[in-house]
Amino acid sequence: MSQALAEIQGRIAAAEARAGRPAGDVTLVAVSKTQPWEHIAPVLDAGQKVFGENRVQEAMERWSQRREGLELRLIGPLQTNKAREAVAFFDVIETVDREKLARVLADEIQKAGKAPRLYVQVNIGEEPQKAGIAPDEADAFIAACRETYGLPVEGLMCIPPVDADPAPHFAKLRAIAQRNGVAKLSMGMSDDFEIAIAEGATSVRVGSALFGRRAYA
Template identity: 70%
Template sequence: MTATLQASIAAARQAVLDRIAAAATASGRAPGDVTLVAVSKQQPEDRIAAMLATGQTIFGENRVQEAQDRWGARRNSLELRLIGPLQSNKAREAVALFDVIETLDRPKLAAVLADEIQRAGGGPRLFVQVNTGEEPQKAGVIPTEADAFIAACRGEFGLQIEGLMCIPPEAEAAGPHFALLAAIARRNGLERLSMGMSADFETAVRFGATSVRVGSALFGTRG
C-alpha cells in the first residue's frame, strides 16, 4: 500500500462522510444516524488495507465465499454485511460469518435461516430485500407481497426482521423507490433502511436511509 493510495482512499472516505452529514443535516437528521457500509466486493487487497487504515469497520460483500476468503482471518472488531443474493445452500456459512444479512427474500431462505440460527444459538441481524422496481433479473420480494412476507418471517419462521433493503432500477429516479421502501417499513414497524449507493446515497439519506452501501465513491472504479 503506497502513501498516495492511502491518502486517496482516506480523502474519498472523508468526502463521502461529509456528503452524508450534509444530506442528513439538510433533512433534519443527525449525521450519526446514517451508517456508511464500504462495499468491498472484488476490491484488491491494497485498497482494502487502505480503507481499514482509515478506521472504517463496516463492510459489505456480495458473495459468501469471497467474504470468507477475505475476512475469515480478521473478523475481530469488524462488521460484515451480506448485500448480495444468498443461496440456501450457503446459509450455514453466511450465518457463521456475517453480522447482517440484507437479502432475505423468499420463504425457502427464511426457513433455512431460521433452522441455522436456531442450530447456532443466534445469528445475524436480518433485512428483507424488496425489489421495488419489480425487475425480473433482480432478487427481492415484490412490493405487493412484502407485508405478507415480513409477517411470515416473524410468525411462521420466528425470525426477527431488523429492516428493509432495496436496489432501485438504474434507469429510473431513485427517490420514488426509496419512498416506497420507507412506506413499507413504516407500516411494518421497521426502522432500519439500507438504501443508496455511490450514485444516489444522498437522495437515500433524505428519504430516511439508516445505512448506505458505497463502493466506487470510496474505492474508485475497479480496473
C-alpha cells in the same frame, strides 16, 4: 485518513444535516466486494468498520483473519446451501427474499444458537432480473418471517432501477417499513446515497465512490 473516505463521510454528514437528521444517524457500508486488498486497506486503516460483501466464500477468504472489531454485511444474493456459513460469519444478512431461504435461515439460526440481524430485500422496481420480494408481497412475507419462522426482521433493503429517479422508490420502501414496524432501511449507493438519506436511509452502501470502479475479470 483515506481522502475518499473523508469525502464520503462529509457528504453523508451534509445530507443528514439537510434532512434535519442527527449527525451519525446513517451508517456507511463500504462495499468491498471484488475489490483488491490494496484498495480496501487504506479505507480500513482510516477507521472504516462496516463492510458489505456479495459472496459468502469471497468474504470468508478476505476477512476471516481480520474479523476483529468489524461489522460484515452480506448484500448479495444468498443461496440456501450457503446459509449455514452466512449465519456463522456475517453480522447482518440484507438479502432475505423468499420463503425457502427464511425457513433454512431459521433452522440454521436455531442450530447455531446465534442470529445475524436480518433485512428483507424488496425488488422495489419489480425488475425481472433482480432478486427481492415484490413490493405488494412484502407485508405478507415480513409477517411470515416473524410469525412462521421466528425471524426478527430488522430492516429492508432495495436497489432501484438504474435509469429511474430513485426518490419515489426509496419513499415506497420507507412506506413498507413504516407500516410493518421495521426500523432500518438499507438504500442508496455511490450515485444516489444523498437522495436515499433524504428519504430515510439508515445505511448506505458505497463502493465505487470509495474504492474506484471495479476491474471485473
